[in-house]
Amino acid sequence: MEQRCALCDRILGEKIEMHHLVPKSQGGKETVPLHPICHRKIHTTFKEKTLARNFATIDCLRNDQEIQRFIAWLEGKPPDFFKRTSQTQKR
Template sequence: MGRVKRKIALAEAAARIDAPIANDCALCRRPLGKRVEWHHVVPKSQGGTATSPVHPICHRAIHAAVDNKTLARLADMEAVRALPAMARFLAWIANKPADFHAPTRRAR
């Protein structure tokens, strides 16, 4: 990585640290709790760089429901929310507290 790219990457990382975290999860839209994970909307393996704050349980549910190629094709959290498996998950998680966590199972 060249010197200029490295400086740009460091500046972007510093800006992200200083920027306030959004108050709501990008998937379920519930308020975020103490633990926040950053989900790549388009997976890094598919060339994505943009991230969104999500609950750990929501992050695991996304990756349990769809693979990286499908996430890259959808490229939008609204499209992920519209998936049948995610709609069931979102209905179930809607009234849970912000720091709620349960084991996440992959679809068979």
């Protein structure tokens, strides 16, 4: 069975990164597999304290409008697609 990205639900490629749902700096231990581009998007969008407080589940992340636009943009792209993630204002 093919493994899927926890954020965008596309099939994972050769490169997989593990994302701490609650950042390690905030005491988190649980991880989920992500594409590198999905992982970068999360960390360029949110500060670690914000992740721990408001986005400690995949469902919470997916409900964010910016993340929804990002997931829609990724749709149909190959598993190992990577484009430099633009820096957004961290919330």
